[in-house]
Amino acid sequence: MRAPSALWTRLAPDPLAPDGLGGMPGRTVAVDWEVAEDERFDRVAARGTVDAVPEAAHSVHVEVAALAPGREYFYRFRAAGALSPVGRTRTAPEPGSLGALTTCVASCANYPVGWFTAYRRLAEDEPELVLHLGDYLYEYSTPAGSVRAVVGPETTELAGYRQRHAQYRTDPDLQAAHAVAPWLVVWDDHEVDNNWAGETAEDGSRLLARRAAAFQAYYEHMPLRRSSVPRGIDMQLYRRVPWGALATFHMMDTRQYRSDQACGDRMRVDCGERFDPARSLPGAAQEAWLLDGLRTSRARWDVLGQQVFFAERRGRDGAYAMDAWDGYAPSRDRVTRGWVEAGVRNAVVLTGDVHTHWANELPLDDTVVGTELVAGSVTSEGDGDGATDHPDLHVNPHLRFRSNRRGYVRVRYSADRVTADFRVLDAVTRPGEPVRTAASFVIPDREPGLNPA
Ligand SMILES: [Fe+2]
Incomplete structure (x- = not known):
């Protein structure tokens, strides 16, 4: 073992x-x-x-x-x-074990924007496993108005990425979070370049040398197995991690193999390309790997650890985010139908990227077939505010909760339920803030969807 x-x-x-x-x-x-x-x-x-x-x-x-x-x-x-x-x-426990597991899920830690107090509080929760869903670091130089500084310009070459990773690792709160439990990590975009897709950079240029440098530094600084050693411009990051019979974590890479964003990578009202079935967010090979893993899973909880907003989210003005699964609608449909047709017992999608906490139900043909827990940021976008209302909650009834505070999600798995606690801090621009639970939800076994805890 x-x-x-x-x-x-x-x-x-x-x-x-x-x-x-x-x-x-x-x-x-x-x-x-x-x-x-x-x-x-x-x-x-x-x-x-x-x-x-x-x-x-x-x-x-x-x-x-x-x-x-x-x-x-x-x-x-x-x-x-x-x-x-x-x-x-x-x-991990023995293959048949259904013993309970406490995890914490984090995403989006922008060093200059705030203190990593959320990592300290996460460590104090003493999880047995930490999932980090990407934007572990940001490539940018220090923005104006920051509470602290990263050294160096925007990272584009190996030396810069290595220096940036090393600086992050000097943070005592981040060190405490790493020391408390094993981590399962997957990247999002900022480990390389904002909104990169496959071999294409944010500005549409070819990304290959920069991507190879960022991958090398990422591998060097993350607790990854040898199976993820980069080979040229490629790095095998998606993988499956079984936790006894209780949970299987399907850790996904939604950047490296994706079709380029439809109609540019911003919010779009009319974009037929987002319905093109030839396009994929995980890429054909990873999509097949995921569906195969769901078909053969006997886990109580099948957990998709991934980056971008999975639930459909129509903006008030009718716009959808082209960087998220909404920009790859048939790909999302294949994954969702895949787990339904596979007879997966419970499907839970874990998401980062949007810097705010969300709890979503995942409908298919008007039936809820899964649940999505979106972990807000460790610091990205600063203190936020106490608002829990959002226009999208009214336009999309399957989106059930949102918080504009920074923090992480504590997710506890047991044989009969998943409990999700949305942990929030009132500020990240001053150090030492306490943490509290803004909302808790229960997902009962075989009953996808959100219930008050
Ligand atoms: Fe982010």
Whole structure:
């Protein structure tokens, strides 16, 4: 049994070095790792040594096999006389297990815009698993009016992406969130370039060299397995993570293989192209992989961890977002019908991207067949306001809740229900804010849709 993600560290005594190399010499450095059953490392379960190489910016990924299922472990690294802080991870339970699981779901952490207090509060909730649905970082330089600064210009090359990742990792709140539990990560657009699609940049130019640099830095800094090592301009990020018989997490990549946005990538009222069945958001291969996984799943809860708004969302003026699933309507229909025809017991879609919390029911032919939980941002778009009303709630009755506060969603899975708590902070422009629950919903087993908790 393995932890659901790799154990990760990076050697970077000077994390903000402009060359992106973290102040390390251009040679291989041996790193010792240890995994123990207890926080004091009295009962060591596994240990070894791995090479940190300059070609990977001295990042380290360790996949430990042969751990016991369904329990927590602690890990640490030692290199060149330095000892890392201790991290906690957890192995997935045995294949038949229906034991409960607490997760937290986060998205969209723009460093200069605010303090990462949401990550601190997330860590204090002590989830057993963290899902990050993208915009882990932003490529931009520091905007005017920011509460703190990122170093360097907009990231376009490997050195800049490495430096940006390294700066994010100096944040103590983010460090606490990583140390509390294993993370399942997928990217959205800002890890590379705003609203990129496949091989096309936001401005319509070819993206290939920039994409390859961003992928390399992303792999280096995330707790990903070797199966995600980038190959040229490609990186295999979508993957399935079973959690006993309780849940299967289908972690999706809705950027790398998508057809370019229909009619440009803004809001559009009239756009026939968004109904073109030849277009796909996950891309043909990933769509087939997803449908195949849903067909063969025996999980109590099938969870799609992905980026962009899944539910239909018609604006007051009749406009739809071309960057979201609305811009790829037949692709969404194939996925939804896929899980219905597969007889999936419970389908839950997890979403990031829009910086606001939403709770949505997912209808198909006027029957609710799934539920979507949209995690608002860690900081993106700043403090927001206390409003929970929104015009789209009135135009789209299947959209049931929205909050314009920053935070994360705590999602608890058990055999008979999913409980979602929308956790919010009143401000991110000052540090140390407390967290509260703005709303909670229950999804009962075999009853898709939202109920008051
Ligand atoms: Fe974002």
